[in-house]
Amino acid sequence: MGYVRNFDAVVVGAGNAGLSAAVRLQLSGIRTLLVEKNAVPGGYATSFVRGRFEIDPSMHELCDVGPEEDPGGVRKLLTGYGVGLKWHRVPTCYRIISTYSDGAPMDVTMPTGEQEFLDAVEAAVPGSREASERFMGLMRQVSEALGGSPMNGGLAPLAELRERYSDLLHTGGYTVDEVFDACDMPPRCRDIYSAYWGYLGVDTGRLSFLHYASMLYLYITKGPYIPDHTSHTLVTAMEQRFRALGGTVLYGTRAERFLFDADGGLCGVRTTAGDVGCHFAIANINPEMVYGTMVPPELVPEREKKLATLHQGRICGRMYGAYFCLNRSAQELGLSDHCVFLSGTADTRAEYERIMSGWEQDDYAFFICYNVTDPAFSPEGTCVCSFTTFCRPEDWEDLAGAAYEARKNALAERFLGLFLEKTGIDLRPYVEEVVIASPWTFARYAGAPEGSAYGYATADWDGVVARTMGLEQEFRLPGLYTVGAAGPRGVGYNSNMTTGQTVAELAMRREQARGLLTDLKQAAGDLVTDIRETASDAGVTLKALRADAGDVAKSVTEAIGGAVESLAENLTEAVETVIQGEAHQDA
Numbered sequence: 001m002g003y004v005r006n007f008d009a010v011v012v013g014a015g016n017a018g019l020s021a022a023v024r025l026q027l028s029g030i031r032t033l034l035v036e037k038n039a040v041p042g043g044y045a046t047s048f049v050r051g052r053f054e055i056d057p058s059m060h061e062l063c064d065v066g067p068e069e070d071p072g073g074v075r076k077l078l079t080g081y082g083v084g085l086k087w088h089r090v091p092t093c094y095r096i097i098s099t100y101s102d103g104a105p106m107d108v109t110m111p112t113g114e115q116e117f118l119d120a121v122e123a124a125v126p127g128s129r130e131a132s133e134r135f136m137g138l139m140r141q142v143s144e145a146l147g148g149s150p151m152n153g154g155l156a157p158l159a160e161l162r163e164r165y166s167d168l169l170h171t172g173g174y175t176v177d178e179v180f181d182a183c184d185m186p187p188r189c190r191d192i193y194s195a196y197w198g199y200l201g202v203d204t205g206r207l208s209f210l211h212y213a214s215m216l217y218l219y220i221t222k223g224p225y226i227p228d229h230t231s232h233t234l235v236t237a238m239e240q241r242f243r244a245l246g247g248t249v250l251y252g253t254r255a256e257r258f259l260f261d262a263d264g265g266l267c268g269v270r271t272t273a274g275d276v277g278c279h280f281a282i283a284n285i286n287p288e289m290v291y292g293t294m295v296p297p298e299l300v301p302e303r304e305k306k307l308a309t310l311h312q313g314r315i316c317g318r319m320y321g322a323y324f325c326l327n328r329s330a331q332e333l334g335l336s337d338h339c340v341f342l343s344g345t346a347d348t349r350a351e352y353e354r355i356m357s358g359w360e361q362d363d364y365a366f367f368i369c370y371n372v373t374d375p376a377f378s379p380e381g382t383c384v385c386s387f388t389t390f391c392r393p394e395d396w397e398d399l400a401g402a403a404y405e406a407r408k409n410a411l412a413e414r415f416l417g418l419f420l421e422k423t424g425i426d427l428r429p430y431v432e433e434v435v436i437a438s439p440w441t442f443a444r445y446a447g448a449p450e451g452s453a454y455g456y457a458t459a460d461w462d463g464v465v466a467r468t469m470g471l472e473q474e475f476r477l478p479g480l481y482t483v484g485a486a487g488p489r490g491v492g493y494n495s496n497m498t499t500g501q502t503v504a505e506l507a508m509r510r511e512q513a514r515g516l517l518t519d520l521k522q523a524a525g526d527l528v529t530d531i532r533e534t535a536s537d538a539g540v541t542l543k544a545l546r547a548d549a550g551d552v553a554k555s556v557t558e559a560i561g562g563a564v565e566s567l568a569e570n571l572t573e574a575v576e577t578v579i580q581g582e583a584h585q586d587a
């Protein structure tokens with residue numbers, strides 16, 4: 001096969017997961033090519049410019065960064081990679097303006113810090129402290145047992161889990177709501193603790209407690225963070241590190257197919273810039289697209305075919321985002337919260353069902369004002385805000401032209417109205433630039449099915465715990481691996497950076513084993529050839545031996561024959577002499 005170039009590994013897609021995997025491989029000296037269809041790195045983690053503003057389309061806040069003196073998983077991972085970055089700590093966890101599930105109005109602001117959070121819950125729901133502490137204690141234990149973010153450090157041995165983290169085992173199979181029940185959490189208390197459900201896109205009736213608890217506890221104890229400027233700073237820093245380590249990047253290049261040798265092992269990637277030879281590839285692409293369009297159908301493993309069927313209807317987190325650049329500072333506008341969850345009800349199941357019943361009912365949005373955390377996020381005297389909500393694919397499917405624009409604008413108007421109604425702040429007179437992204441914007445840009453930023457719903461049989469524990473069973477085609485939001489740790493910047501690292505390490509381990517196997521096969525092949533050659537030499541010798549043996553036998557026979565003949569002659573002579581002698585005596 002003619003390749004334009006050869007590498008040890010190819011990483012397809014420079015999203016958070018792909019970049020992390022690429023840096024990790026290159027750190028181990030694996031010669032890696034990173035192929036990205038867009039002109040810049042990052043996928044959803046990117047930025048774009050309108051007028052005098054730079055806008056971040058996806059980052060609200062990051063989990064698991066932590067302060068320098070108590071670093072979280074993301075900070076540790078980046079330090080390990082040799083990537084330095086300036087971070088801003090978001091001052092509070094969140095504000096929720098909604099309705100408690102019992103129908104009463106709700107407006108609470110939750111601080112960071114375990115005790116501060118418990119105090120704020122008690123102030124909002126007097127008498128709830130005992131239950132609240134019980135719930136917090138469980139979250140603490142889960143977080144410690146899991147080594148921070150979901151499965152960061154892997155699980156401790158079972159004996160240690162039993163002894164030190166028995167509640168992890170007790171809560172492992174339950175949903176958030178079931179653990180609320182077990183802790184006798186008052187309904188309003190649950191409403192407060194549930195607010196981050198939207199960051200995972202699954203209501204607390206289906207969401208795994210372990211998954212949610214490990215995220216919420218990290219936000220509470222380590223605080224949310226944003227990188228200086230936009231998420232583009234983060235991905236550019238990773239990309240530069242990758243290059244500094246000797247990695248190669250091809251932008252504006254789409255990977256079209258994965259190539260396999262006669263034994264079914266990956267041997268290259270077909271891209272719009274030509275075929276590239278490699279020993280293995282990591283795709284930062286949804287597995288359904290990988291196995292559905294980029295792998296020869298006859299090689300697609302049964303497991304992937306079954307998963308494709310099971311995942312139907314489980315695509316999660318199709319986003320709509322409206323970004324407003326305002327010509328007043330956050331302070332002038334009275335904006336003092338980085339993150340506000342706006343919803344009709346804090347009952348997560350009811351809210352999820354309302355969103356999924358159609359865009360006309362959608363009253364759920366995350367509001368973000370970046371300048372509250374980083375006053376220099378936009379030019380002096382201005383600020384940048386965004387509203388984000390979820391969508392059903394049906395809401396956008398058949399729209400085109402003016403109807404599509406009208407739907408985008410109608411939702412933006414609705415959220416500005418909702419914000420005015422809930423906070424009394426009217427942003428409309430100050431809008432200098434506005435940009436709106438629908439799920440199709442995200443689908444076109446990042447290439448994810450239905451414009452999903454979250455992959456598959458991490459619920460029931462497909463929760464993060466099951467996925468992470470089954471990681472070793474994934475990747476059935478030798479040399480082909482997938483990472484990203486549809487992967488083992490689900491949605492989020494931190495999850496995907498960790499996934500990139502974990503899968504790169506798993507790939508290196510497996511490829512080493514595969515390399516050893518190849519070496520063994522080669523050695524076995526060489527041995528068989530040697531034996532054949534030796535056998536054929538032996539054949540020649542045997543032939544010669546046979547010929548010699550024939551000659552010897554012949555000469556032996558001849559010799560024996562000669563001897564027998566002369567013996568016979570001698571005997572005859574002797575007999576004749578004896579007869580003649582006897583006759584002479586008789587005479």
Ligand SMILES: Cc1cc2nc3c(=O)[nH]c(=O)nc-3n(C[C@H](O)[C@H](O)[C@H](O)COP(=O)(O)OP(=O)(O)OC[C@H]3O[C@@H](n4cnc5c(N)ncnc54)[C@H](O)[C@@H]3O)c2cc1C
Binds near residue numbers: 036060
């Ligand atoms: C509006 C919004 C708000 C969000 N807020 C947050 C938040 O506050 N905190 C948080 O942690 N997460 C947030 N997220 C989620 C987060 O952005 C994603 O989970 C994460 O960025 C996904 O990363 P990924 O590694 O899966 O890669 P993606 O971002 O999906 O990148 C995949 C990359 O692969 C490239 N690619 C795809 N196919 C090919 C191909 N065939 N050839 C070459 N290149 C290809 C794409 O161009 C893209 O660059 C948000 C997402 C959205 C949309």
